[in-house]
Amino acid sequence: MSVAGYVTVVVATAVLAFSVRWLDPGATSHMSQQFGIPRHVGWVFAIAAFLWAYLPVLAGADMGNDLWFFGSAAVGVGFLFVAVSVSSRDAYRLLRRATVVEPGSISPSDTGSLVATSGRPTPTADDREGQPTTPFSGRQSVYTDWTVRKGSFSGSRGEWAHLGYGTEQVEFSLGDGAVEVATENPHTFNKKEHTFSIDLSKDVPEPAATSLSEHPDLPAPGSSDDDLRFAERYIPTDGPVTVVGNATQASDPGVVCIDGSSEAALIRGDIERAQHAMHERVYRLGIVGVVLIFGGQLLAFWLSDASFTALLSAL
Structure with a gap:
């Protein structure tokens, strides 16, 4: 598919996603509350996910072949995990910088x-x-x-x-x-x-x-x-x-x-549980997310007719 076709698919998906914000604004608030992702951060990662997940289309994948969408779905989950990780970094750094004291000792x-x-x-x-x-x-x-x-x-x-x-x-x-x-x-x-x-x-x-x-x-x-x-x-x-x-x-x-x-x-x-929970959100989710982003893309290419040669020539 041409670059114009790839851009069309990405833009159409982005417009569909943004339409949810206007048709059902509570849906974005629900996602933000559930995963702890600020809305502006969520939209940035959503756009990045669209651009990355549809690369097989630019590299020659057939839109009629549904199998490669399994890889793209893994990519979407990966971007969600990374968004959660990034959104938790400030609070995790705050917790690490803070002096740990008992309430009665302050x-x-x-x-x-x-x-x-x-x-x-x-x-x-x-x-x-x-x-x-x-x-x-x-x-x-x-x-x-x-x-x-x-x-x-x-x-x-x-x-x-x-x-x-x-x-x-x-x-x-x-x-x-x-x-x-x-x-x-x-x-x-x-x-x-x-x-x-x-x-x-x-x-x-x-x-x-x-x-x-x-x-x-x-x-x-x-x-x-x-x-x-x-x-x-x-x-x-x-x-x-x-x-x-x-x-x-x-x-x-x-x-x-x-x-x-x-x-x-x-x-x-308590403090120990809080430190463990924040470490898991920042590091474990972040690492798993990166693995899914790249692993899902490799799976999508493997399940489709896309090739890295065609991708490089299109770029």
Whole structure:
């Protein structure tokens, strides 16, 4: 295929992908929340994936031969893994630079320093009345990002359309109140995920019924016979959480606050688990992603009529 044909295929795929952003904007938010990839980073890697995955077409692959698409699919997964790895590097570097201390060992003299500490989160007094929970399933948490999709079924086929998404978080403390955490829009990693469905035509359990009623963009209970699919990714209160950020003097004497004045991160698990999880995201996923990018391309060439000679001549 000519260079013009290759460009046409790439542009058509890119236009199709970008159309999802306008037709179903919640889909891109869902992907961003699920994998922890900023949208601009995701689109950059998506374009790179299109350009790389369709190289067999430029090298003479027959579009009617479906086998080489298995290699291109591996390429797509590889770019996803690398995007996750790259998106996690800043938080991983932040964690490595931070001074690891116990919550009770941080003193007001440490203010202005980058620290990493962990402990079981306790919602602050203002939030303690009615333990903070995930909005739809009621699981105790200090941070939740969620998406809601509506199912539309015709016979054996089903389609899901995104209805809404959001983030909820509360201030909490570590170490019996020694450290207050009041981060805004922190980077979050290693979250738990809970997905479930609800039939609006039946009795909708709490707290989903109340949360649906409070969100004007979401259908109210009993308003239709649609199925709703909920996805909640959250940091629970029943286990330790690692907080990375700059320590500042809190309003109460002797209390240190980690706030959102700088880049901050919340990672489910203690310090060792957080370090391991971030190392896996940055290095293992990155290496596997690179292997899939190049290995998938070799597989695509092997399963098609494409040749590296034809590719070089086309370039």
